[in-house]
Amino acid sequence: MGISGTKSASTPMEMNLRLTTVEYNTLLQSTNDPLLDDIHSYQQLVGKLIYLTITRLDICFVVQVLSQFMQCPKRSHWESAMRMLRYLKKTPGQGVLLKRSNINNLTVFCDVDWASCLNTRRSVTGYVVQLGDSLISWKSKKHHLVNEELLLNIKA
Template structure:
């Protein structure tokens, strides 16, 4: 019996959060990998949470929606409904599913700024959630289904500016009549921070 040992080329690419390590025993393979990664990121780097979104979509959502919330949707508290005597929108008997799903959506806003407003509205009803709130959570999921591959593009190139945009919508909240504010911060052409709150 004859044992033949041949030399193998090994290339390893390790990724942890935002760090990347390329190593191996063949410099040509390492250089090829670096060149491929460089060519694939001509415009920049797209940050997305596609796998995480796919896991969320297993929890609910049917036909894809074109927006996270319906235009001019007004979600109210249980207290508000009792004052105006609205009994058509019952409180959920088990709010744990609602809470868990909203928490997962909050994490997803890291790379999905366009769901921020809907998620911040939904997060206000974590303690006393109603059927209408649950319906909006499901609508956000259906919107994610339609926009599965989207994320935040960090543009390649020199950074020459820091730009901030802010907007305010007076007395929008139907329960408190408080304004809704929002802001967006761009570093160069890249979106780096955003928030929407009442």
């Protein structure tokens, strides 16, 4: 992707970055984030990143965010994908590691980010499962329904 000479990134996404759709920018009458000319390159890159999430838990959330804009990506989406590549450049040895040790416990962590998607106001839930010290499962999912009670509180 031509990033071999670029500076690496320490995180896969900028903190508090909110990527939005073209429709959202149209409603706000914002024109400072143009559409990409080459949508195919963005789609190919995100497709490769989706495949990489099989072994790289640390990029799952960011790839899920980037994949929401496959049909109509903007320059900010491309820049975020490039940051992801710079992060991967810095952390080539990370991935799933199953440690050989006595298994004493099963640990599960979960979290939800209520109405975090600016475009749909849907919530995102995620979880990770560890067997001993080894990560064995994880998932991040956007809810299908909007929490109407939460929306009423936000509008109030």
